[in-house]
Amino acid sequence: MKRIALIFLAAFVGGAAAIGGYKMFEADNNGLSLAEQQNLHFASNPTNISSAGAVDFVQAAAGVSPAVVHIKTTFASSGNSRGSSPMDMMEEFFGGGGSRRQRAPRAASGSGVILTPDGYIVTNNHVVDNAEKIQVILSDRRKVEAKVIGRDANTDLALIKVDATNLPVVKMGNSDNVQVGEWVLAVGFPLDLQTTVTAGIVSAKSRSIGILGREQQQPTQEEYEEYQRTGKAPSRTNQSIESYIQTDAAINPGNSGGALVNANGELIGINAAIASQTGTNEGYGFAIPVNLAKKILDDFKKYGSVKRGYVGVTFQELNADVAESLKIEDITGLYVSDVMPNGGAAAAGIRKGDIIKRVDGKEVFASPDLQEKIGRMSPGEKVQITLSRAGKEQQVSVTLKGDESIEKPKTIFASKATGTTIDKLGASFAPASPALKAKYGVKSGVVVTGVEPGQQFDDFNVPKGFVVTTVNGKAVNTVKDMEAALPTSNNGLTTITGVGANGTFTFKFR
Structure with a gap:
């Protein structure tokens, strides 16, 4: 009996010491990285979920769903429309073919994933960009306001923080270990529904779809207005990083910022975009690998921005x-x-x-x-x-x-000072990069970086990212080339040829 009492006493003292140690670390965890906080949390709170090879996702879904939150954002009605809606990235990749961008919505929604018990949440940059107010709806239906800790358009990641404690957490996994054909779950709030879990497999890894580069090339309304006033073009360069995990798990508008997890219930990616011609799931979803996200998110927590290294x-x-x-x-x-x-x-x-x-x-x-x-x-x-x-x-x-x-090449706008002919196009341009020319198999080209509503390119539904290769039969590589070629039209009929995601097109106008 005395031996049993001693064993019980030893267990009690050990447990009390462990709890006390955890509470001590928990009280002073601001200096820890997100990964270190996670290791501390899951060492003290072991999960009970299915093995990586399981076909039954019940335990994984049950473990993850409480830590995936609904994010609702509101915007000023007169705000800049670029990037203000969580669906902007998806709309860019839906294949809308140059349809006009609508005014920014007053409200929109997306998803987020809780990483620490004290309220650090990862989501997409495009979910919170330009938002005046960010509201997070937790799994227990509480509504709490969030502040942005850091965001990065180059990776489409953002870290936000809510003032709460003892929140459920999703464990970060290792996206390097993800295999093509592996079962995965997508968890989020699609189409304004409540928490939704869908299953599929990893279809591909290290997938680049060009969506972030196209978004960066589009000048903001403020930049364009500044250019109109001063004639000074902004310094812009494409520094986007795309290495998506592609999955056929159903992802729809509202899933942005939600979790892509393996059958172990571990976070392997942040859902970011879909490829669709209709605006809803067609079997191609893309998630940012969590191993890339870890570094970006820790930079947000330490510095408020990304400290990025370059090869040059x-x-x-x-x-x-x-x-x-x-x-x-x-x-x-x-x-x-x-x-x-x-x-x-x-x-x-x-x-x-x-x-x-x-x-x-x-x-x-x-x-x-x-x-x-x-x-x-x-x-x-x-x-x-x-x-x-x-x-x-x-x-x-x-x-x-x-x-x-890093050198900062300038985006070149079609200037009104060059005459009515190029102004009639109603677009902004930049020289096409060698990689973009190689992608489409062309030797010349300028890329369309913006289209003005109601102008010539808009009437022809010319989208951003379209590469103009010739004007009136002459190869063009700069805006000056276009200015020189436009007046050479026969009988006032201008012919422009180019290539885009939907093939090669030639259009003519007077």
Whole structure:
């Protein structure tokens, strides 16, 4: 009996010490990263969920659903329409073909995932961008206001915070371990319904769909108005990082910012976009990998913004067609088109014409293979890059540099000062990048970065991202080329040819 009493006493003292230690850490966790807070929480609160190979998702859904929240946002009625609706990203990828952008809604909704018991919540940037008020509806139906800790358009991630305690949490998993064909669940608030769980498989990894780059090229209303007043174009460059997990789990408007979890109930991605011609699920959903999100979210928590490192190169993906046009034999890897003078690549000796084959030993086939890896790193960190130069491989160590090393090419607007002919187009343009030209298999082009309602391009439903290749039969690569080619029309009939997501088009007008 005495032995049993001693065992009981020892267990009691040990449990009390563990609880006391946890409470001590819990009281002072502001200095911990989100991952460290999660490790502390789940070490003290073990989950009881199904194994990764289970076909029955009941336990995983039950464990995750309470920590996925409904986010409702309100906007000023006269606010800037760009990015103000959680559905903007989805609308951009729905294939609307240049339909006019409507005024910003007064209210919209999305989803979010609770990461810590004290109220840190991850969602999409496009869910909270420009919102005047952010309201979070918790699983117990409480409504609490949230503040933005940080947001990043380059990855479409945002971290918000609510003033609450003892909240349910979704455990962050390891998206590097996700396999094509693996069962996954999408959890969120689609179409303003209550918590909804759908199941599917991982269809692909490291998927780039170009949606963030197109969104960044569109000038804001404030930028355009500033340009009209001063003639000064804003400094803009595409620094977006896309390396999505593609799934066929049903994702609809309202799922933005919600959880993509494995059968273990672990968060592996943040649902961000769908590919659809109708505006609802057609079997292609895209989620931001959680391993990329971890670094971004911790930067938000520490600094309020992202501290991003850069290699300092521009490149294009190689395939058989691109290799043929460049007159090289390599058909895999990333062809270095240019090297930034002040970047880490230049310091490491990387040259134009080099081909990036591996990053930290991992083979590189497409831009997401490089971008996601670098996106998880900070300025000052080193990355090992294996190059092919003149048919021979060599390895270099690149120290990543910060924003100061990146050149800021300017977006060029179609200026009213150039005359009524180009003004009639009612669009803004920028030179098409080598990667974009390679994507569409063209040698010339300027990309449409914005379309004004009621003008010529709008009447023809020319969308952002469309690449104008020739004007009146002449190849164009800059706005000056367009200005020079437009007056050469015969009998006042202007002919413009270009290519976009839906194919090659030629349209004529007077």
